[in-house]
Amino acid sequence: MVKNSFLAFGLTLPLVGCVTTTSPVATTDSYIVDSKTYQATGKSERVKTIVLHYTVSDNERSIKTLTTGNVSAHYLVLDNDDDKIYNLVPESERAWHAGDGGFAGRTILNDTSIGIEIVNSGIKPEYRDALKNGTLDYHPYAHYVAFDELQIKKVAQLVQDIATRYDISPKNIIGHSDMAPSRKIDPGAKFPWERLYFDYGIGAWYDEFDKQFFMNQDGFASATIPEIKQAFRKYGYQINDTDTWDKASRDVVYAFQLHFRAQQPTGHMDSETYAILQALNKKYAGRDDFY
Ligand SMILES: [Zn+2]
Incomplete structure (x- = not known):
């Protein structure tokens, strides 16, 4: 109470000065934005790319990382047996999923992309150290964990919807590894790009x-x-x-x-x-x- 009274008192002082010296006038010029009279034809969508990821962790840890840390994605597809896809960041805002890299002449892809994270372990636990002894440079197909079929169906519908709404060119539907090859290998060898193309008309093939x-x-x-x-x-x-x-x-x-x-x-x-x-x-x- 004491604090409030003090604030109110402090704020009234300058107003008293104003009122005594001038009659009421507009303090700013107001203006009207007319968005109907003229329309430009040279324009396109701001969203140009869809970047797919896997999380390398389970549902619980993925939710925590993507909602409380300094990484995020627009959408999260858990591996629950339900019909939900979680929207963590509005499409009109930037999610922090892409990082350094680039594709098709664009860099800073967080500015112009929609990021989708899919819960998947990535490399099977028994192969996580497979590159360390120097005999293998890269993980072969067999090292990757398969995606749940329901996840793929959800991702397919989501990508189809986003790609249609923003008129995204097929080859700009990419994996994190496509835009950051030396840093990332997700969504990995078992992400079914070919099936998405033939079954859902998604992406390039x-x-x-x-x-x-x-x-x-x-x-x-x-x-x-x-x-x-x-x-x-x-x-x-x-x-x-x-x-x-x-x-x-x-x-x-x-x-x-x-x-x-x-x-x-x-x-x-x-x-x-x-x-x-x-x-x-x-x-x-x-x-x-x-x-
Ligand atoms: Zn990623």
Whole structure:
């Protein structure tokens, strides 16, 4: 009570001065925003990309991490046997899920993407240390934990809905690993990109005919490393311009294989990987909008 009285007293003092010297006038010029008379045609959606993740933890820990820490996602798909998807951050706001990296000419993807986290353990516990003794550079397909079928159905419907509402280009529906190949491997080799494409029309996938055509041409035998890297860049991957397959470059190859040849992710560039990349570039060339 004492504090309130004191505040009220303090606030009234300057007003007394005003009232005594001037009659009431507007203190700010007010204005009206007219959003009907003129309309621009040059515009597009702010959301350009969907980034899919796995959480590497169970339901309880995923909820805690994504709601109380300094990481978040717009949506969380638990592995509960129910029909819920949790919306943790409004689509109009930034979620903190993407971090450093980039794809299709865009960096700072938190600004322009919707992030979806799926509860999944990632690498099976018995293989978590498999890369430490130096005999393996990357986790093979068998090391990854499969997704629950119900999760995939939920993710498919959610992605379909978001992609339609924002008119997101198919190749901009990506995994965290696609945009940050040296830092991230999620959503991993068992995320069913191919099924999502064929069953739900989601994301990008190559035509088998084109892949066979490029395999038969055997462009890999004559392509230089810079040429192959340029093909990765054309599709959207960030890759350095050294003329060797250094670790950072192999990380990109591995990320690409996780997405488009998930049963054999090796991190080594080969003729099949190059044929898939060429087939994708043929199909999706010129589909990006950079405005
Ligand atoms: Zn992630």
